[in-house]
Amino acid sequence: WARNEFSGPESIVNAQSVMLARDGTLYYDLNSYPHTVSAYTPLFYLLETGLIKVGLPAVTAGRLLSFAALLGIFALIWRLLLLYTRDRDCAWTGVLLGASTSLLLTWGTVGQVDTLAIFWALAAFYQYSRYAINGERTLVWAGVFCGIAFFTKQTTIACPAAIVILLWFQRPKAALQFGATLAAAVLALALAINAALNGRFLQDIVLANLNPFDLKKFGLHIRYLFAAAGQLILIAAAGIKRVRYGRGFAPFVYLGMALLVFAATAPKIGSDFNYQIESNVLLVLCACLALNALDFFPLTFRGSKNWITLLQIPLAIHLVVNFRITENLLLTRFATEQLFRTQVAGLAPYAADGGRLLSTDFNAMARLRGYIEVEPLIYKLLAGARVVNPEPLRRDIAAEKFSTIFLFQDVHEHDANLDVEVSTFLPEQTQEIEKHYKLVAQIPGPYLNGIYVYKPASRSAE
Known part of the structure; x- marks a missing residue:
């Protein structure tokens, strides 16, 4: 029903994909018309252009890609929590928390690159987790998905950084091989694209993305993070000691890397709350792993009066706060669409x-x-x-x-x-x-x- 933008960058990405479908050009010279910057690596643009070529409107094509990625994120939350805990109650809780998190619902329906990039990154972490927990030969797939995530959005580097750190403490040689191979492959492909486009690729995704910082922006991000996900932070912190020496600590390392990337990029002029998507997904995972480590589910189902069962309160607050944010968002989108x-x-x-x-x-x-x-x-x-x-x-x-x-x-x-x-x-x-x-x-x-x-x-x- 919505034919107009949900965000300013959505219109830009849509227009650039239409231009790619029509003219076959994506990354433009900064000093020539059109003066537009394709600010992301090419995968989302290419997929959206493919859907435009088969007849879908650009706005519909982009939103379908993001929504499909959102459903994929929910599926990966389920599979990751089952892999780490073998507890279906924990896995269902993760899916419920993910599906109720307003930030995911907001950006999972916008035709921008973020949700798809996070889906690929989470898929990479799932493949690493299969390797680390079950000894499966999936580390190569983890690298492949990390590369795909990078070529969807170039700041999706928290996952490979976390994997290298985790491997280093288990198998340093494997960590070096993984990091070096992935870095070499990504660099070689990026330089090849840049050479084919006479330098325009790196100009767009690196030079033109070096926006000035504004600490007020970072303050807005922090306030939103604690308002919408502070309850998950509290739960994750309550259980981190129990998780620290077990296999469930790996997502906490990934969360730490995601928060570092967030802190380094969120203060940019032009940033929005989509910069928090990866951190929010990982907070869902870490909160659920903390609940599992604290025996929250059996204690709650037995009607125990242990303090751990009080964690139902921040869970309930999270649901209420985020559903309220989502309700306001839907009303705003409807009103804005009519005005547009x-x-x-x-x-x-x-x-x-x-x-x-x-x-x-x-x-x-x-x-x-x-x-x-x-x-x-x-x-x-x-x-x-x-x-x-x-x-x-x-x-x-x-x-x-x-x-x-x-x-x-x-x-x-x-x-x-x-x-x-x-x-x-x-x-x-x-x-x-x-x-x-x-x-x-x-x-x-x-x-x-x-x-x-x-x-x-x-x-x-x-």
Whole structure:
């Protein structure tokens, strides 16, 4: 039912996949049009493009991939907990906690790379766990899935780091072989792709991803983590001593690596709560392993008055808090969809001339064109750091080469204090818009004061 974005990056990924399906190009030169950064490694884009090629709308294709990955994560939670505990009550509890965790439900229905990447990483950890616990010959598969996870999202490195650490304390030679082989394979493939694309691959996934940090962002992440998953942290902490010397400690090591990656990436400008998905999945696993180690299930079923049975309280709080968050999310998505539909309908006539469209609104860009001339947030960061030359865009604006411009701001209001994450352009570029374009409409929508529509001053408004 939802034809519009659930998140800004979803529209960007959708548009880039449409461009790949149409033009066969994914990673673009930072200093040429289109000024858009394919910020992730290619697997999700390729899968989404394949579904677009068989007739699915881009927004549907991306969400189907994420939802399938979400179901796969639930299945892997079940299998991992059975593998580590042999306790079906524990496994069912893990599935219930995973299915009720609002963060997983939120991002498992968004057409972005995160959920699929975490699915592959969790699959890799499952294969390692089979090797470590049952002695099965699955370590190679663990490496394969780690590589697939990396080429879905390049920051999915917590799992291979955890596997190397765990192997080091058991079989140092195997740890070195695993780490070196995986690193060599990933590096060789990445360099091959980069060479084939004349350096554009690493420019996009590394250089263009080095966003500035904002400690306020990290504070928001921490507050959300403790509000939505603090109960799981409490349970995991309560049982970590019991788990520490057993085979169930491996997921705690993985959790530690995931939290380190989270701490290193979450403060970036442009980050969202999807940066916490991997940590939340592992908190579900670790909380359930802690409950099992504390004999929570037999004590509870016997009606024991042991303090351990009081852990039912944080479990219940987790369910209630996360269902409430999910309820609010669904209501917000429904209301936002209605506002988006009205807004897109209002914007469509202004973009109907077929001329070049410059838009700071991702949703309008994806819905009305399926093509990105300039991706404003990342472009402004790169141009501000002079990684990208801002002059070509400034000259094109001054020459009125864009038939329509959509902005979140009235360029005549010079005192507008926009948040750093609100998409806009550099001051010298907005000054050219003020000089050479006139405001012809303001279309209400879900964000800020709606979208301001500009047309070239030398032409009559449509």
